Amino acid sequence: MTTITAEAGTSAQQYVQSVYEAVIKRNPHESEFHQAIKEILDSLTPVFAKHPKYMKQGILERIVEPERVVYFRVPWVDDKGVTQVNRGFRVQFNSAIGPYKGGLRFHPSVNASIIKFLGFEQIFKNSLTGLPIGGGKGGSDFDPKGKSDNEIMKFTQSFMTELYKYIGPDEDVPAGDIGVGAREIGYMFGQYKRIKGGHEAGVLTGKGIIYGGSLTRTEATGYGCVYFVNEMLEAKGLSFQDSTVVVSGSGNVSIYAIDKATQLGAKVVACSDSNGYIYDPRGINLHTVKRLKEVERKRISEYVNEHPHAVYTEGCAGIWTIPCDIALPCATQNEIDEEAAKLLVSNGVKAIGEGANMPSTLEAIEVFLENRVLFGPAKAANAGGVAVSALEMSQNSMRLSWTFEEVDAKLHGIMKNIYQNSVKAAEAYGHSGNLVVGANIAGFIRVADAMLAQGVV
Numbered sequence: 535m536t537t538i539t540a541e542a543g544t545s546a547q548q549y550v551q552s553v554y555e556a557v558i559k560r561n562p563h564e565s566e567f568h569q570a571i572k573e574i575l576d577s578l579t580p581v582f583a584k585h586p587k588y589m590k591q592g593i594l595e596r597i598v599e600p601e602r603v604v605y606f607r608v609p610w611v612d613d614k615g616v617t618q619v620n621r622g623f624r625v626q627f628n629s630a631i632g633p634y635k636g637g638l639r640f641h642p643s644v645n646a647s648i649i650k651f652l653g654f655e656q657i658f659k660n661s662l663t664g665l666p667i668g669g670g671k672g673g674s675d676f677d678p679k680g681k682s683d684n685e686i687m688k689f690t691q692s693f694m695t696e697l698y699k700y701i702g703p704d705e706d707v708p709a710g711d712i713g714v715g716a717r718e719i720g721y722m723f724g725q726y727k728r729i730k731g732g733h734e735a736g737v738l739t740g741k742g743i744i745y746g747g748s749l750t751r752t753e754a755t756g757y758g759c760v761y762f763v764n765e766m767l768e769a770k771g772l773s774f775q776d777s778t779v780v781v782s783g784s785g786n787v788s789i790y791a792i793d794k795a796t797q798l799g800a801k802v803v804a805c806s807d808s809n810g811y812i813y814d815p816r817g818i819n820l821h822t823v824k825r826l827k828e829v830e831r832k833r834i835s836e837y838v839n840e841h842p843h844a845v846y847t848e849g850c851a852g853i854w855t856i857p858c859d860i861a862l863p864c865a866t867q868n869e870i871d872e873e874a875a876k877l878l879v880s881n882g883v884k885a886i887g888e889g890a891n892m893p894s895t896l897e898a899i900e901v902f903l904e905n906r907v908l909f910g911p912a913k914a915a916n917a918g919g920v921a922v923s924a925l926e927m928s929q930n931s932m933r934l935s936w937t938f939e940e941v942d943a944k945l946h947g948i949m950k951n952i953y954q955n956s957v958k959a960a961e962a963y964g965h966s967g968n969l970v971v972g973a974n975i976a977g978f979i980r981v982a983d984a985m986l987a988q989g990v991v
């Protein structure tokens with residue numbers, strides 16, 4: 535990549551554009567990574583215009599290039615005795631403010647582009663929490679769907695047998711993401727301990743409570759997302775009380791977003807999995823969803839067997855046709871496209887809180903912003919999960935554990951701060967009310983200043 539110095543006349547806009555073009559050229563065919571880069575870079579032009587020091591030190595050229603990428607073979611033997619081979623990834627994107635931190639995703643769609651987009655987002659999200667964590671992400675194209683418990687254990691042990699070389703409590707601390715929950719973290723922790731010896735509790739987060747996990751970590755992303763949206767609503771004199779909410783997904787993020795929104799007086803009428811969605815006009819029965827998804831590991835379609843007044847529809851995109859006041863996309867990237875966004879707007883949606891990573895396309899975000907829909911971007915709205923992961927690391931270092939109420943109160947405070955800091959940054963750079971720009975700038979400045987302080991490394 536050509537280094538763009540701040541030669542006289544190089545405008546901030548040209549600088550940003552040339553870095554973006556260089557990223558595309560250097561990382562061809564990585565559309566999700568390009569999308570994440572574009573979303574951030576578009577917001578940063580006013581920062582470079584105001585502070586040319588970041589251009590002079592090549593911060594942008596450095597920040598778009600991961601510090602390290604590890605890519606490895608994961609061989610394992612399935613229950614039929616057949617050898618399977620998957621691909622493992624860990625992108626250690628940026629360690630300017632702390633050890634690399636970010637989840638592991640096990641899903642057949644996982645490839646270098648997906649992990650790089652997630653890792654890049656993670657840098658700014660983690661910075662927004664105000665806690666000392668750098669950005670990283672990893673995963674595998676392994677599909678946990680339909681696998682036996684034994685196969686999950688075999689795979690995760692093989693995955694950790696390679697990954698352990700690159701991680702550690704002060705170096706890189708993975709956690710869960712799609713397809714990786716407490717069970718998978720438990721097996722990976724067991725294998726890490728077996729190889730390394732000792733009990734380095736802080737090497738992974740999202741652990742079980744009895745061996746070093748933090749209370750509230752399971753609830754944190756979903757609760758945090760609702761706390762964030764609540765801040766957006768309150769600023770406009772609105773609330774969750776008596777509102778109709780649609781939440782996509784039925785994993786960890788979705789379940790606890792439904793839980794908190796319901797606690798705040800909302801009626802959540804729909805949720806989904808990768809096969810389809812359920813619409814329950816009386817309000818989703820969370821006990822049923824939790825049992826089906828967390829205990830029995832079944833499909834969401836089974837919900838209607840127990841609640842026959844509810845309707846199941848095959849295919850998940852249709853969930854956005856349901857009229858709602860608040861939409862919380864908590865499933866996966868690019869689940870709301872321009873058309874879905876227009877539909878949500880014409881059905882009167884007032885607020886969007888992104889519980890998943892990058893669930894709205896760039897075009898969808900435009901539609902929300904143009905129509906003055908309150909929009910909580912992923913890296914701000916879903917930062918609660920990684921924030922509590924950082925609190926888990928603190929507790930592990932102290933060999934202490936905080937109560938559920940203590941961690942929840944800290945989480946709530948962190949989400950309020952993220953909201954305030956994003957609002958202030960948007961105002962300071964001439965984009966009042968635009969939390970996409972605000973979150974990007976607030977997240978960026980902390981990392982960029984740490985990079986400046988540490989020299990060209």
Ligand code: GLU
Nearest residue numbers: 636637709710711920923
């Ligand atoms: N995978 C989550 C995220 O996207 C959590 C990461 C973590 O706890 O390290 O932020």
